[in-house]
Amino acid sequence: xxxxKPSLEKRRSRSGYIFVLPxxxxxxxxxxxxxxxxxxxxxGELTDLTGLKTRWIxxxxxxxxxRDDVDFVPAFIETIWxxxxxxxxxxxxxxxxxxxxNQKIKGRGLFRVIFFLPVLLxxxxxxxxxxxxxxxxxxxxxxxxxxxxxxxxxxxxxxxxILSEIVRMFWKTGVQIIIFLGGLQSISDSYxxxxxxxxxxxxxxxxxxxxxxxxxxxxxxVIYTLIDSFRSEDNAIAGLIVNRVFDNSDFTYxxxxxxxxxxxxxxxVILATVIFRRYVYYEK
Numbered sequence: 407x408x409x410x411k412p413s414l415e416k417r418r419s420r421s422g423y424i425f426v427l428p429x430x431x432x433x434x435x436x437x438x439x440x441x442x443x444x445x446x447x448x449x450g451e452l453t454d455l456t457g458l459k460t461r462w463i464x465x466x467x468x469x470x471x472x473r474d475d476v477d478f479v480p481a482f483i484e485t486i487w488x489x490x491x492x493x494x495x496x497x498x499x500x501x502x503x504x505x506x507x508n509q510k511i512k513g514r515g516l517f518r519v520i521f522f523l524p525v526l527l528x529x530x531x532x533x534x535x536x537x538x539x540x541x542x543x544x545x546x547x548x549x550x551x552x553x554x555x556x557x558x559x560x561x562x563x564x565x566x567x568i569l570s571e572i573v574r575m576f577w578k579t580g581v582q583i584i585i586f587l588g589g590l591q592s593i594s595d596s597y598x599x600x601x602x603x604x605x606x607x608x609x610x611x612x613x614x615x616x617x618x619x620x621x622x623x624x625x626x627x628v629i630y631t632l633i634d635s636f637r638s639e640d641n642a643i644a645g646l647i648v649n650r651v652f653d654n655s656d657f658t659y660x661x662x663x664x665x666x667x668x669x670x671x672x673x674x675v676i677l678a679t680v681i682f683r684r685y686v687y688y689e690k
Contacts, residue, residue, distance in 0.1 A: 467659050478646065485642050493631045497627055622687075643667055
């Protein structure tokens with residue numbers, strides 16, 4: 407009896423499982439135990455630093471976060487607000503740059519490398535140290551001088567802060583641009599040729615062909631950007647947790663802060679997943 411070949415959907419599912427398998431293995435070997443340990447620590451009080459021995463105190467650490475800690479809630483609100491505000495800008499900037507880089511222009515390979523450079527250099531602590539050393543994530547001094555010269559101190563400070571944040575957002579677009587470029591290059595030219603026959607202009611093709619076909623990449627980039635922002639070491643809440651755990655050696659209270667932050671950020675990501683996947687178009 408001839409064996410039937412698996413369907414295309416099953417083969418794609420199998421490829422997806424194989425693709426995520428290294429991450430699953432790495433998580434089980436290197437991260438599962440610390441993950442469980444931090445959860446246990448969040449409900450205890452440290453009695454012996456050696457071996458991280460604790461005494462069960464229930465939800466006292468979580469209650470203390472809202473009752474006694476004057477820094478956590480403001481830092482938490484700032485991080486959530488910053489993430490929700492920056493994500494749309496990063497997605498739009500990445501899409502615009504990807505559309506430009508997908509055009510047939512001289513040196514586009516070089517431009518792609520330049521925009522992907524932040525990812526190649528690294529992130530987190532290494533990126534922060536590099537940024538402090540070279541000021542690569544700050545606005546150019548000449549622009550800042552012009553702003554300070556033509557505007558009053560308060561207005562100049564506001565404009566400089568906006569420009570600094572724009573530079574910071576540009577610095578976080580590397581992965582998103584590559585994903586959008588991959589999506590753009592996978593769209594068949596036949597769609598655009600058929601649209602031109604029907605007298606569609608560039609604006610029509612953008613909204614009727616490009617964006618619908620890119621919707622899976624937009625969805626992926628939104629989720630990636632949210633997670634990347636939540637886990638970034640330069641946001642306020644992450645710095646507060648790191649300071650509490652490593653500088654003050656308060657592992658139990660820091661673990662409670664970390665788990666509370668994880669649960670809220672995880673909820674935001676799940677909500678974004680539920681909302682955006684309804685608008686994703688998959689080509690049959």
